Structure formats: C-alpha cells, structure tokens
Amino acid sequence: MSADVNTASGFGEIGQEAQPTTDKSKKKSRKKKLTAHKAAYLIHSYIGLKLSLLFSVVLITGTLAVFAEEIDWLVYSEVRVQPQGERLSSGEVFDRMQEQLPNVGLSAFQTANDRTHTAAHAMMTLPDGGFKKVWADPYTGEVTGVTNFLTVGEFMSILHKNLFMPLIGRAVVNVFGVLCLIGLITGLISYRKFWKQFFKLPRWNANFRVFLGDLHKFLGLWSLWFVLIIGVTGSWWFYQNPLVNYGVVPQFLPERTIDPALTKHDLKALGKGIPSPLTSKEIVEAVHKHDPEFIPHFLNPPEHNGMAYAVHGTKHDLLTMKWGSSYYVNPYTGEVIGAKLAQDAPAISRVDWSMRPLHYGTFGYDGFWDLFVKTIWFIFGLAMSILSISGMIIFYQRTKSATKKTINSGRIRGKLKKVWLVLRPWGGPMSGFKYLNWAFLTVICIGISIGFKLQSEGTSGSGYQYKAQDIGPWNISLNATLGLLEKDLDPIQAGRSTTLNAYIHEGHADAIKFMYVKVGKPRTKRAPGAVLHGTVGNQHAHTPIPKTLKDDAELWLTIESWDGEFYQTSWSLMPDGINTVDLRASQADEVSVKSVNPTNQTGSSQTQNTPAHHLKTEQHTLAAK
Known part of the structure; x- marks a missing residue:
C-alpha cells in the first residue's frame, strides 16, 4: 500500500523547500527524524518497487491460475462433455481409455468426479518422447481427444508455481509470500489512521498520480485479509523451500512416511508364473467396499511390480486438497494394504495441507460454492496485481517529475543525461534491481521455451x-x-x-x-x-x-x-x-x-508395439472427433 507521499502517508513535509536561514542550529533542528512511520513507508516502497516486474508476473499468473480448470474448459472442446445419465466408475473410465490407447503409457488419471460437464484426463507418455493429456467422457468412457500437456491453464499454473526456472523457481516465488507480509505490515504502519479510510473513494477527477495513489490505498485496505492469506501461505512454503531444503532451519513437520507397498511375501504368493493384475474398475470397487464415503479423484497405477495401486481422494475433510487422502491396494488381490487419511493426520500436517486450498481458493470443492470462492479469489488477486502495478507507476511518476525539475529536457545534452540517470545501475526508481528483474524475465522466457520443447520431444x-x-x-x-x-x-x-x-x-x-x-x-x-x-x-x-x-x-x-x-x-x-x-x-x-x-514389443499394458507414427495417426483421429 504505497501511499502518495504528499497526501495521506504522513510525510507531507518530504519534498517541500526549506526556508533559507543562516542559523545552522535552526537547520539542524528542522531535519526530520527517522520515525516509525517514515521507516515503514521506505521499507514498503522499497520491497514493492525493486522487484516489481517479477512481482507482477507472479501475481497476474496466480490470479489467472485460480481459474486454470475453467480456462481449459473454455479453450478446449476435448475438455467439455454433456451429462448422459449415470457416470461410469472412475476405474472403468480409465480402463476404457487404456483399451482405446493400448500401446501408450497412461498415468496420473484425474477422475473429474467433482465436475458434471468436464472430461476426465490422464497423462500420456508418447513412445517417441514427449507428453500429452488424453481426455475421456466420464459418462461413456469414450476418448474425446488429446491436448498438449501445457494447456493454457496448465501453463499459467506452472508459471506461477516455479516460473519455469529449474532448481530455484519455487523458492523465488515463495520469497514473494514473505514480501507480501512485510508489505502488509509496513503499509499499515505508514498509513496513518487507516481504519478510518475504508470508505474514502479514489478521487476520480484529480490528476492521474493522485488518482492512482487513492486507488492504491483503497484497494490495499479492502484486500488486507486476502494479502494476509497469500502472505502467510507463501511464507509457510518459503520456510520449507528454500530454508528447510538447504538446511538453514530445522524441519517441524512430521517426516514423510513411505507409501505402503507389496511385501516379499505378497510377491512370493503370486507364484512363478506371470500374474494378471486387476482392472482399475476392480481396484476402485475394492476401495469403495472398504470405505463407501471415500470419493476417488486421482488414480495412480503401480509403476513397478512391487508398488501398490494408489487411489487418492477425499472424504470432504475441511481445508484439504481433493486428493488429500489415499488408499493403497494390492493390484493383484484387491486387498487394501494401507491408507493415509486426512482425518488421521496430526494437526500440524493438517495445517500444512490447508495452505494450498487457502492460497488458490479451491476449498469450495464443487458446484456453486467452488465457483463462488474462486471468483472472490480472482477479484482480490486482480486487486493485488493492480496494487503492484499502481505502486510502480506512482514511483515512476514521482521520479519523472523530480527529473524534469533538475534537467532541461529541451536540449539534447539534457535528454541524454535524463536517459543516463535511468539506465545507470544506481539510477531510476529501481536502481540496479531493474537488471535483476530483466535477468529473471530472460531466464523465465528460456525456461518456457524449454518447457514447450519438452512436451513435444521429451528427452x-x-x-x-x-x-x-x-x-x-x-x-x-x-x-x-x-x-x-x-x-x-x-x-x-x-x-x-x-x-x-x-x-x-x-x-x-x-x-x-x-x-x-x-x-x-x-x-x-x-x-x-x-x-x-x-x-x-x-x-x-x-x-x-x-x-x-x-x-x-x-x-x-x-x-x-x-x-x-x-x-x-x-x-x-x-x-x-x-x-x-x-x-x-x-x-x-x-x-x-x-x-x-x-x-517391437509384445505383451499387455506394459508392452510397446506401436511405432511413433502410428500413435500420431491415432492422435489426429481422436482430435478430429
């Protein structure tokens, strides 16, 4: 909430000309002390400006990522379906998808059980490298088409989470959670008696700089609760990455337990012949029989013969992800061999799991409430984006005004000097940080190009x-x-x-x-x-x-x-x-x-006998449906 320094920030004296005097003692007495208000304002301005370009990218993409699913639903016809009676079992949809694409690897199947007009989808690994998403109608099991892995919604989500930067991307994004908290606290301190200004509307008929200052303060006040949520969740993740990841601080969360798996006894009981695994439909039915209230949202078949079939879902536990609970099933016998349920997790783990739905506004779960919560998150995410951009413009306007007072813009020499004052590493509002911003943006662009190359070529x-x-x-x-x-x-x-x-x-x-x-x-x-x-x-x-x-x-x-x-x-x-x-x-x-x-390989779903060009022909056929 960068306040206009000459209006309501409490620092109207800054920039005013001092009265001429020859009395040095009087000059000294008139120097302003560094008060808490001024210090808070300077800190608030500093963190809001120095990385403002990168900050704006994180905020804007995060705002759009709230509606990532809805964006893909609008953009891609493969994602849209019409309800046709009763839904098939989630496992049966996955089985039918595999039957229609018998020679490709399918994994990470998302059931779309919380959506009535959205297709289920799985990750498809191409034989010649690369990754795609294959979509299927949950009412009929028919494959509706294939899309790139980097759909518009997926692109926005990944860009917000890690900026397409390997190794350090997630840590860089998490830093902004801490900056949000600092900006919130310093903004409130620097804005005198802010609690009286909630209904003070921006002055529409004032000059642009005054209007932006008023709008910045108005949006900042009404977004306090939202900035607090984003700041707390981002700071929570910042503690984990990079601080815990690099051994800077101790871990306070419980150690991650190993997923239940098949024992040597389980494998020995299968004999020396090649065993036949159960279908995904039978696996889901086994879980439903074990826990009728459990709703599966994510099926993860075993990736080798010693792994269990993982079925992730929810029992509508408060503030957990829709795949926050899991059952692990023996893929050959249907026996539930383990579970990780949100209701059994320690309190600190539940707090940790609540960060994601709070950050992205996904705790509405489905139907009207899901759309309602996401809309609120989108509106206030947009407000945060405007806060970042308006704060940057306010300071650029102020710098431009100050520069005009000291440089004669009518002369070529003056214009060149004006450009130099902005371009030099210590010049302009962002000083040397402008190069850091552009460096990050360059790395992001390189990462994006690599991401698009990977989805088509793999390794x-x-x-x-x-x-x-x-x-x-x-x-x-x-x-x-x-x-x-x-x-x-x-x-x-x-x-x-x-x-x-x-x-x-x-x-x-x-x-x-x-x-x-x-x-x-x-x-x-x-x-x-x-x-x-x-x-x-x-x-x-x-x-x-x-x-x-x-x-x-x-x-x-x-x-x-x-x-x-x-x-x-x-x-x-x-x-x-x-x-x-x-x-x-x-x-x-x-x-x-x-x-x-x-x-040239024979066998069941673990085999590979379709040439790459044949798979591509299948993709074109599916896309034409």
Missing part, C-alpha cells in the same frame, strides 16, 4: 545412448539424461544423480518382474541398484553417480524375471563411440530415434 535424442543389447530373451537399450530441463547438459556428473530410461525392443515385457540399473557391477543380487519404474515409454530410474569415477566405469542392467532367474549386461558408462554414444555431440551420426525408442 529423446539427448544425453547418452546405451545401444540395444540382448539380455536373456529381451533386447533393451538405455538412455541417460541429467533431467528434463537439464537434458542438454552432460548426464554423467560425479556426485550427482542422473535419469536412466529403459526401452524394451524385443521380448515379453510382462515377464520382467524387476529391472535395476547401477554404476558398477552389483556385488550381490540383494543390492542390484535402483529399480526402474514408470509407464510405457517412461520407464526410468534416478541413479546416483559416485563422487569418484574410474576411466573404465560401467553401467550395469540387472533383470529379475517372474520365474526367479537373473540376467545381467553392461555398457561403458562414458561414451566410447561403439556401445555408448553421446547424442548431444553426434547428431551427424544419424542415430535414429527409433533405435532408442520401443518399436
């Missing part, structure tokens, strides 16, 4: 390729990348983790019980390395790289089959130009993407 054609080898009855290749946003960097760096993707070209994928990868030959079968997990086209493992690497270091792949047999093979860890190739440096080698990706 294909990047990093190190470990060429296909026969291992038992299978033919498998690996691909190493440092990470999604870091896919063009050296994937093997001592002391860091890398992401290894596995592609099965030949052999029955369902006959594989587990696949493991490890740098260095495993000493025993009990410690074969990191387990590969994920969906078709995205089976991967986050593998640690030793701090010291030998020149002859090898990458080992271990496969355990359902009949109890173990198979192993290895590659040179670093590029040797024969079996291990640096794809980043050898584009001219014409390494076909198909040699890295699955093209």
Whole structure:
C-alpha cells in the first residue's frame, strides 16, 4: 500500500523547500527524524518497487491460475462433455481409455468426479518422447481427444508455481509470500489512521498520480485479509523451500512416511508364473467396499511390480486438497494394504495441507460454492496485481517529475543525461534491481521455451545412448539424461544423480518382474541398484553417480524375471563411440530415434508395439472427433 507521499502517508513535509536561514542550529533542528512511520513507508516502497516486474508476473499468473480448470474448459472442446445419465466408475473410465490407447503409457488419471460437464484426463507418455493429456467422457468412457500437456491453464499454473526456472523457481516465488507480509505490515504502519479510510473513494477527477495513489490505498485496505492469506501461505512454503531444503532451519513437520507397498511375501504368493493384475474398475470397487464415503479423484497405477495401486481422494475433510487422502491396494488381490487419511493426520500436517486450498481458493470443492470462492479469489488477486502495478507507476511518476525539475529536457545534452540517470545501475526508481528483474524475465522466457520443447520431444535424442543389447530373451537399450530441463547438459556428473530410461525392443515385457540399473557391477543380487519404474515409454530410474569415477566405469542392467532367474549386461558408462554414444555431440551420426525408442514389443499394458507414427495417426483421429 504505497501511499502518495504528499497526501495521506504522513510525510507531507518530504519534498517541500526549506526556508533559507543562516542559523545552522535552526537547520539542524528542522531535519526530520527517522520515525516509525517514515521507516515503514521506505521499507514498503522499497520491497514493492525493486522487484516489481517479477512481482507482477507472479501475481497476474496466480490470479489467472485460480481459474486454470475453467480456462481449459473454455479453450478446449476435448475438455467439455454433456451429462448422459449415470457416470461410469472412475476405474472403468480409465480402463476404457487404456483399451482405446493400448500401446501408450497412461498415468496420473484425474477422475473429474467433482465436475458434471468436464472430461476426465490422464497423462500420456508418447513412445517417441514427449507428453500429452488424453481426455475421456466420464459418462461413456469414450476418448474425446488429446491436448498438449501445457494447456493454457496448465501453463499459467506452472508459471506461477516455479516460473519455469529449474532448481530455484519455487523458492523465488515463495520469497514473494514473505514480501507480501512485510508489505502488509509496513503499509499499515505508514498509513496513518487507516481504519478510518475504508470508505474514502479514489478521487476520480484529480490528476492521474493522485488518482492512482487513492486507488492504491483503497484497494490495499479492502484486500488486507486476502494479502494476509497469500502472505502467510507463501511464507509457510518459503520456510520449507528454500530454508528447510538447504538446511538453514530445522524441519517441524512430521517426516514423510513411505507409501505402503507389496511385501516379499505378497510377491512370493503370486507364484512363478506371470500374474494378471486387476482392472482399475476392480481396484476402485475394492476401495469403495472398504470405505463407501471415500470419493476417488486421482488414480495412480503401480509403476513397478512391487508398488501398490494408489487411489487418492477425499472424504470432504475441511481445508484439504481433493486428493488429500489415499488408499493403497494390492493390484493383484484387491486387498487394501494401507491408507493415509486426512482425518488421521496430526494437526500440524493438517495445517500444512490447508495452505494450498487457502492460497488458490479451491476449498469450495464443487458446484456453486467452488465457483463462488474462486471468483472472490480472482477479484482480490486482480486487486493485488493492480496494487503492484499502481505502486510502480506512482514511483515512476514521482521520479519523472523530480527529473524534469533538475534537467532541461529541451536540449539534447539534457535528454541524454535524463536517459543516463535511468539506465545507470544506481539510477531510476529501481536502481540496479531493474537488471535483476530483466535477468529473471530472460531466464523465465528460456525456461518456457524449454518447457514447450519438452512436451513435444521429451528427452529423446539427448544425453547418452546405451545401444540395444540382448539380455536373456529381451533386447533393451538405455538412455541417460541429467533431467528434463537439464537434458542438454552432460548426464554423467560425479556426485550427482542422473535419469536412466529403459526401452524394451524385443521380448515379453510382462515377464520382467524387476529391472535395476547401477554404476558398477552389483556385488550381490540383494543390492542390484535402483529399480526402474514408470509407464510405457517412461520407464526410468534416478541413479546416483559416485563422487569418484574410474576411466573404465560401467553401467550395469540387472533383470529379475517372474520365474526367479537373473540376467545381467553392461555398457561403458562414458561414451566410447561403439556401445555408448553421446547424442548431444553426434547428431551427424544419424542415430535414429527409433533405435532408442520401443518399436517391437509384445505383451499387455506394459508392452510397446506401436511405432511413433502410428500413435500420431491415432492422435489426429481422436482430435478430429
């Protein structure tokens, strides 16, 4: 709430000319002391101006992200459906979606159980790299179409959460939560008797600067409660990231527990044949039978054979996300083997979980109240955005006015000096911070371009390729990348983790019980390395790289089959130009993407037997519906 310094801020004396006098003692006595009001005003102005460009981006995108789902509903016809009698079981919709796309990986299925006119959707991993969203009618199970992963709403949400900046993006955004709190407190201190000014409307017929000052104060007063919520939730997350993440402060939240999983006894009970997992419909029915009041909103099939089928949802617990409670089901027997319910969580965890619905205004859950709460959050989010922009304009107007008084703008020399006063690192209202703002915006633009590239290409054609080898009855290749946003960097760096993707070209994928990868030959079968997990086209493992690497270091792949047999093979860890190739440096080698990706594989949903061009044909057909 940056007040107009010459009106209601309590500092009307600033900028007034002092009366000439020769009495030095009188001059000294007339100097203004640094009062609490003045200090608060200076702090308020400083934090509201120095990072105002970046602050405005965070506020505007956060305001739009409130209606992320609704924006996508308006923009994409694939998202809109018409109610047709009773809804199908959430699990049955997912099963039918998989039947219509049998050769792609589907995960993270969102049921849309809290929406009557919105399609359910899942994440689809393409065989040739990249990610899409596939949508299905929850009343018929028919796939309505495919969209990019970065829909308009998703783009706004990600931009607000992490600014498309790897590693530090979320921490940078969380900083503004702290600044909101500081701005709120200092704004109230600097605005004398603010409680009497709630109904003082902006002076519409005054000059632009006065009007902006009045509007800034008016919106600031009526947004106090909202700024407090945003400030508290953002500061709460700031404590976690970066402070807890980097070991600056202790963690006060309970340690995150490991999700329930299948035991060795559960796996042994399945025998040595290839087991048949239950359908998603049967899984959801098992959860409903166990807890009839539970509403599933998010289905997460197991990513390897030792994982449980996770069904996330809600029992309408106060101020929790709609997937805040979870049941874990044995995918082969339907037995509920564990649960994490909001009603059983400690109080401090419930407080932590309440931050997201409070921050985004999603606690209305569904129907009229959901739209009502989101509308309020949107209106006051817009007010906060106007606060940031108007505060910036007020200070620029003041600086422009002060500059005109000291520089003759009619002369070329004066104009050049005026430009220099703004461009120099210590000049202008933002001083050197203007370069920091532009640097952040540049990094954001680069991150956005990488994000759009990733959704269409994934990590294909990047990093190190470990060429296909026969291992038992299978033919498998690996691909190493440092990470999604870091896919063009050296994937093997001592002391860091890398992401290894596995592609099965030949052999029955369902006959594989587990696949493991490890740098260095495993000493025993009990410690074969990191387990590969994920969906078709995205089976991967986050593998640690030793701090010291030998020149002859090898990458080992271990496969355990359902009949109890173990198979192993290895590659040179670093590029040797024969079996291990640096794809980043050898584009001219014409390494076909198909040699890295699955093209000839048999089996059930774990198999990959559709070429990339065939999948793209399917996408075009679906999009035309």
